Amino acid sequence: MKINKFFIVTALFFMSLIVFTGFAKAEEINNTSKEKDVEKIRTYLESNVSNMSTKFSTLEKDAKLEDIERIIENYYKENPAPKEMNDDNNISLEDVFPELTKKHEKAYLKSKGILNKFIEDQNESSDLGEVFTYEYENSSKVDVYLGKTGEISITEFKTVKEAPLVQPFAEKQTRIQRTTGISYNATGSKCFTLWAESGFKYDGKKVSPINRDADWNRHPAGSTINLLPQVMPKTRDVVLGKYTYKEVYARLKYESGWGIRWASVTMKSGTVESLVGCTVDGSIYGSAKRI
Template identity: 50%
Template sequence: MFRRIGYMLLFVLMILGTFSGNVLAESSESKEYDIRKVKNYIESSVDYLKEQFGKLDKMSNLADIESIIEGYYNENPPPEAMLKGNLKIEDVLPELTEANEKYHQMTKGDLNEFLEIQKKTEELGKVFLYKNDNSKIEVYLGNTGEIAIMEFRTIKEAPIQPLYAQRETAIERTTGIAYNAVGSKMFTLWSEGGFKYNGSNVVSQNIDGDFQRHFWGSTLNLIPETMPKTRAISIEGYKYVEIYSRLRYEAGIGIRWASITLKSGTIETIVGCGVNGSVYGQLKRVS
């Protein structure tokens, strides 16, 4: 009797093993199918947006750029596989995500430096530049589908300068905007301020800054760390003062499609000024 039970158990185990093998094979085939579908979607989206950004007038503003992004993705929703959360961008475009990490380690998270490299090589994506009377906008369209926008805009022109040494800059704002590869705006972070300078010293004034969580950013845990703050720095003997806003984010369902550059970490938007009144903007990943 025990021998008969043993044979029955062996038979059942063989059936279960065959069933399990079939399920694994089907699961593997399904994943490969999803990967191909998602890869085609990302590549098609990137090709289309490259074409449209290239056609935009070089004096376009932020609203023009965002209209293209939102219009395209409203008409071309992502495949289900991108929304289920079963795949990572590393599964779909492994070589690109490895290259992204290498570049961001090399540039220590400084998006400005990263953009300068990509302008020359276009290895990981393409940078589009737009300038109008009061703003400069750089749009980075990554080959992994993410979009990072940095706008440096004049909020208020500099006052008429006095004859004595102390002078004032315009009030400037640096804004960073993150989109993921399904065209969803995740968050906006900005810093704003002006400066007084005299050739040997510089101080900040009119300090402001904040962040905004957009609808799809609800998949993120956003933690404002500094909103805003001033710091003094010295680079090779030159003095600068920076106004910065710092935001910590934790990866959720959507942000995983925003490439290695926008996984869990901390970013800053910066408005800075040297002692000679030269004002600059930066978007930087701190960690």
């Protein structure tokens, strides 16, 4: 029995056309479904930003870190993230806010990964988010950054213990200060807390740390983030001209599925640092940054 070649070629063509059409329709359905999920996530995040802005604005100006964290925790208990943010690994913040993501990347380069610097810039421009500052006793301060994409970053510069009232004439001692960095992802989960603290002795020519300490905490988002302490704590020299300053710092490495936005850029892995430093003249400072 002879087989018509034209018939075979025609049949194969139509079979291929049917398969291709099926794939195209499936892809179209998937794209439509993803667009709906992205829109749902965007609506959720924009609503959160608006609501959290109102809550932070109505807090007392001398609110403390625990007051701020309580506000965040209670809000997200009542307004949990939609399942699309937890179940669909193909959707990221870049998909939800593509234009803002590009602006964030530029801001990250400008801040060089230093959260304090980024917060300072946003406090002036507010083009990527809002900054709320709370100050309380003993020169302690909390800065809260609420990004338009839903993430929250917090830095606290806190006096743990005041300097001694009576000090030797030649050598003086600063207060003991703690710098804390805290990251919340866009789902409202607190990802980590990292802090370093120290006091310093100084005499105008040299400076040295005392009472060094540091710690970190994993939070309920631990199921989506791996944390590994790198340094707890350590001292380093910072040379500026003919002077050598001292810094006490702590580092933490993380890995996250959804991604953490720290000092503006979204990262699924990286190392963050909190530090306290002091000049030879006793000026004490602190910051949090990405390494």
